[in-house]
Amino acid sequence: MSFRSPITDYDIYLFRRGEHYRLWEKFGAHPCNVDGSDGYYFAVWAPNADHVSVVGDFNEWDETGNPLSRRGDSGIWEGFIEGIRPGMYYKYCIISHGGNYRVLKADPYAFYCERPPGTASVTWDLSGFEWSDHDWMNKRSSRKHYDEPISIYEVHLGSWLRREGSDAYCGYREIAPLLVEYVKDMGFTHVEFLPVMEHPFDGSWGYQVTGYFAPTSRFGTPQDFMFLINELHRNGIGVILDWVPAHFPTDEHGLGYFDGTHLYEYPDPRIGFHRDWNTYVFDYGRNEVRSFLLSSALFWCEVFHADGLRVDAVASMLYRDYSRPDGEWIPNQYGGKENLEAIAFIKRFNEVLYSECPGVMTIAEESTAWPMVSRPTYLGGLGFGFKWNMGWMHDTLKYMSKDPIYRKYHHNELTFSLLYAFHENFILPFSHDEVVHGKGSMINKMPGDKWQKFANLRVLYGYMFAHPGKKLLFMGNEFGQWREWNHDTSLDWYLLDDPFHRGLKLWVKDLNRLLSSEPALYELDSSWEGFRWIDCHDSDQSTLSFLRIGRHTDRDLLLCVCNFTPVPRYPFYVGVPKEGFWKELLNSDSELYGGSGLGNMGGLHTEPVPAHGYSQSLKIMLPPLAAVFFKPES
Incomplete structure (x- = not known):
């Protein structure tokens, strides 16, 4: 059987330089035909492995049945397996250290994964979906986000709505018409999804990713997720995805210690391990890791038509001493606390996204005073399109939580934001992070009796929509959910039977309408x-x-x-x-x-x-x- 690898020597050259931006076309599992025989081609990077084979339900998970071949000194293992069809479970069996390290790893480039708690990858073919969002995509490249109205509805797909009478998830296709109708009626311009990339633990809300090229199977197939995005686009609603290059989980089937060495993560835990989250930190100085992450970012915008990526926990990437006590972090080569490799990666990430996908936006969740986060790299900035205004959010909520009789002593907490409102291209966020972990819901942050709580929240949202900057509200904030957000249950939609909750929802709807209809509220947001x-x-x-x-x-x-x-x-x-x-x-x-x-x-x-x-x-x-x-x- 003659087999010709789809990975060229030039692909390997770019991969090694950190300049291959479409690795999903080469690595992973892909259907192909060799000498008239249908099957799948597999390729994985494991440079320190002694042996790599594909195991799965097609060979009874036999580590000897389907070995891959080493591609010279590239570190790539590849091969064709006849008879593999879409929908089969598989992993890579990796053996190293003379047989002392033996592990089954999920495919880092898999397009589809076994539904958790299962951890296998699934052979899949991304073709076959017929997009009908051509008008949206044709116009996207000419979008000028800075002087357009942007009001973002932040959504966790697993808890926006559960199936009636049960705690079962609504699938991508099932939720599509409901979410589209609601967001369109409310007048939001964009939906931002908490990470949809495959993740093993529900309680991470998607922020501990194992499948950087796979939408989670909790809600359906990759084509089902394409359907959801397509429907949003056809109704004039943009889609932003949370993307997490800052860290990844330690689960055995994931990227950590992939081939018996610290391949994707820094080897020294003083820089390569986040104690806050018990996760690994990507080695941004390794060219192959940069190619992997840049390919993942471009994948979601090109293949799934995402209109933007919001990068989580940027501060943890920028600083080597992030959440680390003295003596437990490693300075950079100049003795500073800045992670120079991460900074270079972030700049390249923004350059690649904006050059390869004109009209998309990149957004930084960056909680420090790092300068020029949303300024072009050619001016010395990090290159993001927007930055969450965390300072405005904290100061404003601190002010609003006080009894009105004391607010006159804290007036500067409202006005201070205008001293720096135009230093960055800001988004004003009341996100999921503000309604969890004992912080209380938005309505319960407000002082006073029931009438005053709702009046306080209405004036807060009015001030937010009038303040310079784009807007973001987490689901449930728009109608005043009383309890904190719980990722395991649906929002409390029954509250809309109460006129106070209906009134708040109508107020947000009318604010969105005002925002979209009045250029004064958006054209010069950053000036x-x-x-x-x-x-x-x-x-x-x-x-x-x-x-x-x-x-x-x-x-x-x-x-x-x-x-x-x-x-x-x-x-x-x-x-x-x-x-x-x-x-x-x-x-x-x-x-x-x-x-x-x-x-x-x-x-x-x-x-x-x-x-x-x-x-x-x-x-x-x-x-x-x-x-x-x-x-x-x-």
Whole structure:
């Protein structure tokens, strides 16, 4: 039988240089035909192995039945096995150290995996799905995310909705029409999925990945996941995937100690092991590991049409001393704490994604003050498109958790964010991390009785949508789920029988509608030109007033006024730059949302009363614990 390897010498050259970005086309298991015989070609990198074979349900897991051949000094083992069909379970049997190390490993490049708690890889063929999102993909390359409205709905697929009457998962295809209808109705522009890559432990929420090229089989096949993304795209909804290059689990079938050596991870635990998560750290200085990770990133954007990747735990990659006490970390070659190899990898990751997939976005969850995270690499930045604004999130939630009587002493916690709001391209996140581990749900972070809790959350969301930066809400936050998020159960959708929860959901829906329809709220999100304080000093009354401005300043102007106390303010004068009638666009105290119904009768005419440096002002009714939006009529 004549067999010609699909891996060329040039592939090996690029792989060894860390410059092969499509390894999924070469490594792993692929259907092929040799001399008229159908089967699968297998290839795996295990340079320190003495013996590698493919074992599975097709050969009764016999480690001697289907050995692979070593490809010169490349470290690659490969071979063709006749009769293998899609859907068969397999692993690699790797023997090294003279037979003293013997282990069964899942395929690092598998497209499909056995449903957990099983750990086998599954032979699969990714062809056969007919995409119908051509309009979306054709337009994607011309997207300019910085000056577009972006409101992201963060979703954990296993707990957004379970099957009625049971705790069984809804599959990708089953959940698709329900999620599409809900997200479209609510007006979110994107869905961000917590990691869908295969992972062994439900409690990791997907953040401890073993299958970097496989959507989890918990919810169906790879084609089923393609169907979900396709349906979102056909309805004008973008898809962002959480991607985890910072660490990987120690499970025996995974990447750790793959061929009897520390192949994918740093060998020294002082840099190669995360004690917080009991996980390994990728060796970013190893070229073959860089090729593996860069290929994984590009795979999700090219093969599965993902519109962006949000990179988890970037701070843990940047710093060698991350969460490590003195004496238990290794400085870099210059004696510093920066992980130079990880920094180089991150920059290359962003360069590759943006050059190979125009129109995608990369997002950093980076919790420190590392400079220029979302600035181009040619300017010295890390190259991400956006960065989560963790500082804004922490300060704002700290402020909102206080009883309104004390808020005047903490006014700077609201205004401080504008000192750095334009240093990065920010996303404002109220994510899953804020509603777990005893932190309490969003609604339960708010002080006061039930009415005040909901009013506080409405004014918080109003302030969030008016503040510069793109928006992100975790599922359940939009309707005020009382309990913390639990990955093992569905959201408490029954709460929408309560008018307070329905009102909050409607408020978020209307905020999304306002965001998408008013260029002032998104066009200049990353520039001082798009923001102007009216009054940031009114700490005694705990109010804020400011303008958002679009590129066409004569018509794209929006006024937001927030009252963070339960005391109505009237008359409340706000200076404005334009004379005439200002329409009241939204008022979180409307009875529609569960408020008290105080407002401004649809709008107000300016009065020639000087205020805040302007000759004209609005005499408004500022409702309790409310955000009010006004726009001048042309």
